[in-house]
Amino acid sequence: xxxxxxxxxxxxxxxxxxHEPVHIHVVRxxxxxxxxxxxxxxxxxxxxxxxxxxxxxxxxxxNADVIAERWQEFFGxxxxx
Numbered sequence: 188x189x190x191x192x193x194x195x196x197x198x199x200x201x202x203x204x205x206h207e208p209v210h211i212h213v214v215r216x217x218x219x220x221x222x223x224x225x226x227x228x229x230x231x232x233x234x235x236x237x238x239x240x241x242x243x244x245x246x247x248x249x250n251a252d253v254i255a256e257r258w259q260e261f262f263g264x265x266x267x268x
Contacts, residue, residue: 191257194246199254201261209258213243222247224254 190200191211198214209224218234220243227248232240247254 189257189261191254192250195242197243197246199246199250201258205262209255211247211254213247224251224258227251 188200188202190198192199196215200212200214202212210230211222211224213220213222213235215235218232218239220232220235220240221230222228222244223230224247227244229240229244235243
């Protein structure tokens with residue numbers, strides 16, 4: 188489970204078996220949300236409050252290029268067979 192970064196105690200990470208499209212998992216205190224990066228959309232939210240989701244969404248948006256770059260570095264062609 189590669190962690191890209193931690194901000195405000197939110198852990199932004201990939202699962203090693205993840206698949207396209209490029210997305211990020213955000214976890215904290217037993218809660219988890221998943222966001223696709225391009226286009227930016229929330230896939231699911233398990234337990235975060237709306238104000239937390241708003242913050243997480245803005246952090247994903249601000250860091251979308253870094254997330255996509257790190258995705259490519261980690262997964263490379265793993266997802267293409």
